Structure formats: C-alpha cells, structure tokens
Amino acid sequence: MKTTKGVQNLLGDPKKAIVKISIPMVIAMSFQSLYNIIDAIWVAGLGSDALAAIGLFFPFSFALIAISNGVGIGGSSAISRRIGQNNKSAADNIAVHSVVLGIILGILLISFIPFLGTIFSVIGASGITVTMAVEYSTILFGGAVVLLFTNIANAILRGEGDTKRAMYAIILGSVLNIVLDPIFIYVLNMGIAGAAWATLLSMLITSLLFVYWLFVKKDTFVNIHFKDFKMNLNIIKEIFSIGIPASVSQLTMAFSMFLLTAIVAKAGGNDGIAVFSTGWRIVSTGVIPMVGFAAGVTAVTGAAYGSANPEKLEISYKYAIKMGILIELVVAALILLFENQIAYLFTYSETSVHILGDLLVFLKYMFVFYPTMPLAVLTAAMFQGVSKGKNSLFISFLRTIILQVPMAYLFGVVFNQGLTGVWFGMILGHVIAVSIAFLLGLYTIKQLKTTLTPETVKFR
Known part of the structure; x- marks a missing residue:
C-alpha cells in the first residue's frame, strides 16, 4: 500500500500518533479561533447591535459547519478505517464521494437565504439587529459550496493523517481573514457586510490551495478522480452512517444555541444576546485544543478499529482524555486570570x-x-472512529437538548434568576452530561476489547 508520513503516524505508536496528528490541528484551530476573536473585536467597533447580529448568525454558522463537518467526518473516519484495513482503492473512492456530496449539499443550502429575516425575528431580535444579521448571513449562506468543499477537503487530509497540510490551509484562511477584516469593514466602509465578505474571500483562497494539493500536485495518500465516477450507495451509506449522526450532533448544538439565544433574549434582551454571543466566542476559543485532539482521536481510533487492535484504541482514547483535561485546566486558569483584559477587547x-x-x-x-x-468531545470522537455514530449523537443530544437547555430555562426564567440563572443551568446540565458520556466511552472500550477481531470488523 502506498504510504506517507501521515499514514505511518496512524499505524504507529498510539500515544505518538495522537500527539503528531493532534498538535497541528490544535495550532490550526487556535489560529482559526484567533480570527474569530479578532473578527468580533473589529465588529465590536460597530456597536452592540452588530455584536448581537453576528450572535444571531452563530447558530446558523454552527449549522453550516455541522453539515460540512458531518460529511467530512464521515469520509475521514471511513478513510482512516480503510488505511487500517490496508485498502487504498476504497479510501480513494470514499474521498471522491465526500467531495461530490459536499458540493450537492452546498448548492441546496443556498435556498435558506429568503427565510433568514423571519427566523431572526422569531428568535426575539428586532430592529437594526435583524437587518444586520440578514445582511451578514446572506453573504455566508451564498458561499456555502465553498465552505463545504474547504471543510471536506480538510477532513480528507485529516483522515489520512496529513494534519500538517490541513493546518497550513486553516492558518492561511485565518490570517487572510484577520488582514481583510479591517480593510473591508472600515477602509472600504462596508460595515458588518465587510466582515462576511472577508470571511468568504478567505475561504475561497483556501479552497484553491486544497484544489492544488488534491487535483494538481496529487501527492496525497488518496487520489481523487472524477472520470468514470459513479455514485455507490454502499459508500454513501457508510459516509452517512457516521456523517449524519455527526451532522445532527452539531446541528443539535446549533439548535441548542438557537434555544439558548432565545432564553437569553427573554432573560436579558438584546444586551443579553450580545453578552452570550461574545462570551461564547471566548469559551469556544478555550476549547479549541479539544477540537484538534478530536481530529487525532477519530483518525487514530479509526485506524486501530480497522486493523482490529482494541488495545491501541484504548491507549489512544485514554491518553487523549488525560492530555485534554490537563490542557483545559491551564486554559481555564488563564482565562480567569486575564478575564478583565479579555472582556475589555469586546x-x-x-x-x-x-x-x-x-x-x-x-x-x-x-x-x-x-x-x-x-x-x-473526545469520547464522541472515539465513537466516530469506531463507526458508532449514534453514540456520538446521543452524547451531544444529552448534553444540549436534554440537559443544558431545560436547566438554563429552569434557572434563568422559571426561577427568575436572569442571566446568571441561565449560566448556572448551562453548566449544571453540561457537567452531568459529560460524566455520563465518559462512563459510556469506558464501557464501549471494555466491550470492544472482548469482541473486536479481524473477523468482526466489517465494511460495506
């Protein structure tokens, strides 16, 4: 089988594989998060209405990313398992199907544009905030094809363990965004629309880099050829068996953000939305390392599952959990220590x-x-690697819809504790859910150690 450094990492020592594959993605996600923070800082100069406007788009941004990541994760996971199975031709076919599915879905998403204003109004926003939100989100929905292709191409590289190039692409897009934001927003006097155009242009340039690697240079592990391409329902089913739960999982988070935004609006009005959307950007930045580690966990556990190696699977999962907790403790301490300086930026x-x-x-x-x-996050990533997408979905649904949203409403609105009640309810629901998720992850590992053999590993 053709090999690359990424493939060698996937099939090597699990602890080293987690580090080598995850760290580039942590760096990449950090740059992307830096862009998100700087974007909000520039938009903050337009006032709290503009902050609230991009806050209204946040759940939709989640939804767009959820759909692209769903197809990407489904394809990436399947590619990793095929590498473990030593089946390159199948990995190539999965990559082609992932790209085609992304383009089709991107075209369909454009049809949501006419309904954006109504949806924002239903949430509870009003006046200039709705106008700004529609202007901002229309531009980004219009570029859905570019967004989906970029994220799916990135996932293909992650699936073959080539996270360094995936990192380079994300950093390029983030840096471009940081540079273009003030130019479009203030120099060209485009306001909040300028922030959206800066994002779309950056994604377009990044997508061209992926086109060069995958279709021109052609030095990746997988080879993508559209000549004689035919849709294979079995491959689509395999991608969607992980992709749909992954998409629904992230859509569940998006929907929970929609509901939480509505609860926040009820408890604190437009200012509450501005606080929540801005604060959540900071929180999202804080957990960025886990997004990077999740990419490593899915790839390494997927390869271990494909090669029927439950011991390697267990080592990589538990090692990632330990590293994740340690890193996030440091992040939490730093944010608390510099909270005044961080808050001032917005x-x-x-x-x-x-x-x-x-x-x-x-x-x-x-x-x-x-x-x-x-x-x-890392338990869900492990489930995606071992082709248990429904378990990953259960974790997200439990954490968001079943626990976080009801508890935020209970403490914030029913008990009339306002915004502080909303925050307390969110945290309480989150802690209960993640505890259950970890126990489910340990139980699944225990089961696989007794049932996972080359004969039980089946691929459609």
Whole structure:
C-alpha cells in the first residue's frame, strides 16, 4: 500500500500518533479561533447591535459547519478505517464521494437565504439587529459550496493523517481573514457586510490551495478522480452512517444555541444576546485544543478499529482524555486570570461598554466548562472512529437538548434568576452530561476489547 508520513503516524505508536496528528490541528484551530476573536473585536467597533447580529448568525454558522463537518467526518473516519484495513482503492473512492456530496449539499443550502429575516425575528431580535444579521448571513449562506468543499477537503487530509497540510490551509484562511477584516469593514466602509465578505474571500483562497494539493500536485495518500465516477450507495451509506449522526450532533448544538439565544433574549434582551454571543466566542476559543485532539482521536481510533487492535484504541482514547483535561485546566486558569483584559477587547466602544459587567460574570461561570469538555468531545470522537455514530449523537443530544437547555430555562426564567440563572443551568446540565458520556466511552472500550477481531470488523 502506498504510504506517507501521515499514514505511518496512524499505524504507529498510539500515544505518538495522537500527539503528531493532534498538535497541528490544535495550532490550526487556535489560529482559526484567533480570527474569530479578532473578527468580533473589529465588529465590536460597530456597536452592540452588530455584536448581537453576528450572535444571531452563530447558530446558523454552527449549522453550516455541522453539515460540512458531518460529511467530512464521515469520509475521514471511513478513510482512516480503510488505511487500517490496508485498502487504498476504497479510501480513494470514499474521498471522491465526500467531495461530490459536499458540493450537492452546498448548492441546496443556498435556498435558506429568503427565510433568514423571519427566523431572526422569531428568535426575539428586532430592529437594526435583524437587518444586520440578514445582511451578514446572506453573504455566508451564498458561499456555502465553498465552505463545504474547504471543510471536506480538510477532513480528507485529516483522515489520512496529513494534519500538517490541513493546518497550513486553516492558518492561511485565518490570517487572510484577520488582514481583510479591517480593510473591508472600515477602509472600504462596508460595515458588518465587510466582515462576511472577508470571511468568504478567505475561504475561497483556501479552497484553491486544497484544489492544488488534491487535483494538481496529487501527492496525497488518496487520489481523487472524477472520470468514470459513479455514485455507490454502499459508500454513501457508510459516509452517512457516521456523517449524519455527526451532522445532527452539531446541528443539535446549533439548535441548542438557537434555544439558548432565545432564553437569553427573554432573560436579558438584546444586551443579553450580545453578552452570550461574545462570551461564547471566548469559551469556544478555550476549547479549541479539544477540537484538534478530536481530529487525532477519530483518525487514530479509526485506524486501530480497522486493523482490529482494541488495545491501541484504548491507549489512544485514554491518553487523549488525560492530555485534554490537563490542557483545559491551564486554559481555564488563564482565562480567569486575564478575564478583565479579555472582556475589555469586546467592550471598548462607547456603545458596548455597558455589557462589561455581565460579560465578566459569564466568564466566571464558564470556568468549570473547560476541563470537563474533553470527556464529551473526545469520547464522541472515539465513537466516530469506531463507526458508532449514534453514540456520538446521543452524547451531544444529552448534553444540549436534554440537559443544558431545560436547566438554563429552569434557572434563568422559571426561577427568575436572569442571566446568571441561565449560566448556572448551562453548566449544571453540561457537567452531568459529560460524566455520563465518559462512563459510556469506558464501557464501549471494555466491550470492544472482548469482541473486536479481524473477523468482526466489517465494511460495506
């Protein structure tokens, strides 16, 4: 079988594989998160209404990424398992199907544009905030094909263990975004629409880099050829067996953000939305390392599953959990230590300074969130690697819809505790859910150690 450094990492020592594959993605996600923070800082200069507008788009951004990541994760997981199985031709075919599915879904997503204004109004936003949100989100929905292709191409490289090039692409897009934001927003005087155009242009340039690697240079492990391509229902089913639960899982998170935003609006109005959306950007930044580690866990456990090696699977999963908790404890401490400086970055303008106090309260409540997040994220990633997508979906559904949202509503609205009640309910529901997720992960590993053999590993 053709080999690359990425494939050698996947099939080597599990602890080293987790580090070598995850670290580039942690770095890449950190750059992407830096862009998200800087983007919000630039938008903050337009006032709290603009912050609330991009906050309204946040659940939709989650949804777009969920769909692209679903196909990407489904394809990436299947590619990793094929590498473990020593079946390159099947890995190539899975990669082609992933790209085609992404393009089709991207075209379909454009049809949501006419309904955006109505949806934002239903959430509870009003006035100029809705106008800004529609302007911002229309541009990004219009570029859905570019977004899906970029994320799926990135996932293909992750699936073959080539996270360094995946890192380079993400860093390129993030740096471009950081540079273009102030130019489009202020120099060209495009306002919030400028932030959206800067994002779309950056994604387009990044997608061209993937096109070069996959279709021109052709030095990746998988080879993508559209000549004589025919849709294979079995491959589509395999991609979707992981991809649909992964997409629904992230869509569940997006829907929970939609519901939480509505709860926050009820408890704190437009200012509450601005606090929540801004604070959640900071939280999302704090858990970025886990997104990188999740990519490593899915790839390494997928290869271990494909080669019917449950011991390697267990080692990689538990090692990633330990590393994740340690890293997130450091992150939580740093955010708490510099919370005033961090909060100031988003409240420096005269029109947004009034939300500073509530933002600081939010950051204090979220301290527990960081070190407990690895239990959910990395367990879900392991389930995706071993082709148990429904288990991954259960974790997300339990954490968000079943526990976080009801508890946020209970403490924030029913008990009339306002925004602080919402934050407390979110944390309580989260901690209960991730504890259950980790126990389920350990139980699954125990089962696989007794049942996983070359004869039981089946691929459609």
